[in-house]
Amino acid sequence: MKKAVIFDMDGTLWDSVDEIVESWNKTCPEMNIRREQLIGLMGKTMDCFARELLPEYEMDQAMEIIHACERDENEYLSHVGATLYGDVRKVFERLRGMGYEIGIVSNCQAGYIEVFLEYYHLGNLVADIECYGNTQQQKDVNLKALIERNHYETYYYLGDTQGDYNACQKAGVPFLFAAYGFGTVDAQVPQVESLEQLPEVMKYL
Structure with a gap:
């Protein structure tokens, strides 16, 4: 069985919250994410991140920014872990x-x-x-x-x-x-x- x-x-x-905060704030400084803010989103899908963190953008634009953050995050974590x-x-x-x-x-x-x-x-x-x-x-x-x-x-x-x-x-x-x-x-x-x-x-x- x-x-x-x-x-x-x-x-x-x-x-990995602290590492994600550091990475995303480098990629997109205007988001100015804080740990407490990100913890409330952990476990949710990336479209939820886009709506919460970038409400002033159209969804397509927001997702482009989120995808850029994700790419840089993966690269950063590959060097530092969590x-x-x-x-x-x-x-x-x-x-x-x-x-x-x-x-x-x-x-x-x-x-x-x-x-x-x-x-x-x-x-x-x-x-x-x-x-x-x-x-x-x-x-x-x-x-x-x-x-x-x-x-x-x-x-x-x-x-x-x-x-x-x-x-x-x-x-x-x-x-x-x-x-x-x-x-x-x-x-x-x-x-x-x-x-x-x-x-x-x-x-x-």
């Missing part, structure tokens, strides 16, 4: 030792997950990834697509926001709450207080 733990990125595997939520490699290895494959599904831009995997040399531990930037689809659709193409029979998603929970509800995917992340969830669900706690929690699911 194939089984998997699928991860969100931001607020779940790492915190702040991991603990020993990600150890957690991935422990889960694989328990028979779980590792997946990542995020609402991020294309290339963002790849930067994370390459910078921390984690690509050999991750079976599959998907994101909004690749498909222009919402997270529930991308979750189902990843699960179906890998023929997983048992699967869980670890995320840190209400949006993650809602996507799992739509996709029929059991949700685990990363209580250490950016957001909150208005539901009674299993939760982990740190990423390192996840393998232990998985023993009881």
Whole structure:
């Protein structure tokens, strides 16, 4: 039986907010983004970023600016990385030792997950990834697509926001709450207080 733990990125595997703020403010100084402002957008799709951060622009123009920021962000992160939520490699290895494959599904831009995997040399531990930037689809659709193409029979998603929970509800995917992340969830669900706690929690699911 194939089984998997699928991860969100931001607020779940790492915190890249400070690096994104620095990168985007270099690319587009007029946005003058602050950390608190960006945290409220993390986990949302890029069209939401455009509407929130560039309301004075037509959507096409706003998205052009956002795409430029994304490209520069990927390049910047490929050199500096970000702040991991603990020993990600150890957690991935422990889960694989328990028979779980590792997946990542995020609402991020294309290339963002790849930067994370390459910078921390984690690509050999991750079976599959998907994101909004690749498909222009919402997270529930991308979750189902990843699960179906890998023929997983048992699967869980670890995320840190209400949006993650809602996507799992739509996709029929059991949700685990990363209580250490950016957001909150208005539901009674299993939760982990740190990423390192996840393998232990998985023993009881």
